Amino acid sequence: MTGDPWWHSERHADRRVFLTGRNRIKRALEAWFDGEDFMPVECSALQISPGNETHLHAFATEFRTADGQTHPFYLHTSPEFACKKLLAAGEERIVDFARVYRNRETGPLHSPEFTMLEWYRTGVGLRAVVEDAIALCRAAQDVTKIRQFEWKGKTCDPRADVEFITLDDAFLRYADIDLQSLLTERKLFAEVAADAGVPVSKDASWSDIFSAVLVSKIEPHLGDGRLTVLYRYPICEAALAAPCADDPRYADRFELYACGVELANGFHELTDPVVQRARFEEDMVLKEKLYGERYPLDEDFLNALEHMPNASGVALGFDRLVMLATGAPSVHHVMWTPFTL
Numbered sequence: 580m581t582g583d584p585w586w587h588s589e590r591h592a593d594r595r596v597f598l599t600g601r602n603r604i605k606r607a608l609e610a611w612f613d614g615e616d617f618m619p620v621e622c623s624a625l626q627i628s629p630g631n632e633t634h635l636h637a638f639a640t641e642f643r644t645a646d647g648q649t650h651p652f653y654l655h656t657s658p659e660f661a662c663k664k665l666l667a668a669g670e671e672r673i674v675d676f677a678r679v680y681r682n683r684e685t686g687p688l689h690s691p692e693f694t695m696l697e698w699y700r701t702g703v704g705l706r707a708v709v710e711d712a713i714a715l716c717r718a719a720q721d722v723t724k725i726r727q728f729e730w731k732g733k734t735c736d737p738r739a740d741v742e743f744i745t746l747d748d749a750f751l752r753y754a755d756i757d758l759q760s761l762l763t764e765r766k767l768f769a770e771v772a773a774d775a776g777v778p779v780s781k782d783a784s785w786s787d788i789f790s791a792v793l794v795s796k797i798e799p800h801l802g803d804g805r806l807t808v809l810y811r812y813p814i815c816e817a818a819l820a821a822p823c824a825d826d827p828r829y830a831d832r833f834e835l836y837a838c839g840v841e842l843a844n845g846f847h848e849l850t851d852p853v854v855q856r857a858r859f860e861e862d863m864v865l866k867e868k869l870y871g872e873r874y875p876l877d878e879d880f881l882n883a884l885e886h887m888p889n890a891s892g893v894a895l896g897f898d899r900l901v902m903l904a905t906g907a908p909s910v911h912h913v914m915w916t917p918f919t920l
Contacts, residue, residue, distance in 0.1 A: 585917050597913045600723055600905035605676065605897075607722045608696070608715055615711075617672040617698060620665060622658035624678065628877040629653035630660070631859035632818055633786070633866045636682040637874065638691075653874065654680035657894055658697050659819065660880040663848070666699055666890055667883040674698040676897065687909040688840060688899060690918045696900075699892035705831050705847040708891045709808055712835045712843045713741055715895065716806060719904035728903040730838035735903075737837065739805035746812055746829075754796040762813055762828055784865065786815060802836035809834045818858045820846035835895075842900055845893035852884040 583590045612619070629637030638654040655661070658677040665673055679695045696715075700707055716737040720728075728735040750758040754775045761768040765785045772779055772788050777795050779788050801807040810833035814822055817830030824831075831847035849855055856876065863873040898910040911917040 585911075585919065594907075594912050597901070597905045597907040598915055601901045601913050601915075604719045604722045604901050604904060607718050609676075611715065611718050612674045612698065615672065617674045618670055620662070620670070620673045620675050622655070622661035622665075622675050622677060624654050624680070625652045626655045626660065626877065627652065627879070628660065628875050630656045631862055631874055631876060633862045633869065636684070636870075638680050638682055651875075656681050657695060659892070659894070660877050662697060662699055662892065663887055663890075664880060664883045666701060666888060667886040671701045672699070685918065687911075690898070690910055690914065692918055693910065693914070694897040696895040696897040697892065699848075699890050701888045701890040703889075703891050705810070705833060705845065705891050708845050708893045709810075709833055709835070712845065712893055712895060713737075713806060713808075716835075716837065716842065716900065716904075719900050723904045723906075725904055725906060728837050729906065730840055730903060733803050733838040735802045735805060735837040737806055742805055742807040743810065744801075744807060745810055749797050749801075749809060750792065753800050754792055756792065758813070789813065789816060798836065798841070799839045802838050802840065802842075807836045809836060817846060818862060819849055819855070821849045837903055840899055840903065841896070842903075843893050843895040845891065847891045848887070848889075850884050850887045850889065852881045855884055856881055 585591065585594070609619070625640070625642070629635070635656050637656055640652050640654065642650045642652055657679055658675045662673060662675060675697050677695050677697055678692065680692050682691060684691055698708070698711065720737045728737065747758050750756045756771055756775055761771065765788070768785060768788045769779050769783060772792050775792065775796065777792050779791050783791070801809060811823060812820070812830045812832040814828055814830045817832040820830040820832040822831065823829040833845050834841050835843040859876055867873045898913055901907070901913040902910050905913060907913050
């Protein structure tokens with residue numbers, strides 16, 4: 580945001596319609612979760628590990644004891660680890676409107692501090708929480724009575740029939756790339772991406788190539804006119820998701836889009852601590868190679884996975900949903916005290 584500071588009275592007055600809309604949407608979504616018998620929880624922001632995904636960047640801090648000893652901590656990038664510990668403890672349906680923190684992120688759709696709406700259901704597969712995410716988009720629309728979501732010239736009617744498309748089909752349709760044939764072919768994937776108009780650097784990893792094609796060729800088409808559920812991700816693109824039962828090369832993961840904007844990311848959760856540890860360690864090796872740092876593993880979380888029941892969960896960008904449902908021009912317009920440098 581540019582111009583006068585956000586606390587300038589005239590500027591605040593311009594934003595206030597979006598902010599009051601935010602409050603009304605939050606109350607409506609809280610009521611929706613209450614009707615579904617979810618337990619509201621509040622997970623601590625201070626964690627031993629902020630998450631162990633390669634391109635996830637955290638804010639580091641420390642706890643200092645009375646006698647001067649220091650212990651490293653991080654502000655969480657998601658309440659996921661803590662929520663799963665609560666599932667291991669016996670909770671069955673939980674939801675957290677969590678303040679979370681991600682470094683190196685700012686822009687019309689990003690803020691280093693934002694609200695992540697995260698929820699989990701035990702004993703269900705992925706489709707149940709997909710339906711939750713769709714229902715929440717429609718509930719937000721009901722609050723503001725906006726006819727359709729709009730963003731950068733695209734529109735989306737949350738009430739229209741939802742599109743479901745796999746990653747394989749999306750790559751074939753929008754980039755003319757046979758993703759399935761390239762799952763273990765980094766060099767060939769780079770060549771095919773370049774032929775599709777997505778040049779990548781010589782040292783780009785398979786995941787880098789995948790992300791470059793997804794962002795430039797696929798995402799702009801998703802959620803155009805109606806909500807889109809993108810699902811069945813390559814397993815290497817879903818560090819915390821269980822593999823698909825019919826093909827372990829793919830993960831039981833989805834993302835929900837409206838107007839080309841990613842709103843939600845969900846998994847049928849992985850509960851195997853051995854596999855989870857291996858995935859984390861692999862990601863941290865790559866993180867150190869790319870960024871010169873790695874985050875510790877949360878051993879308590881890995882231990883809790885042994886006791887965690889079958890579950891599915893979703894993280895939804897609450898600020899993004901409010902932005903679309905109120906017609907705000909950016910996520911910063913729907914934050915009461917937005918981040919500024």
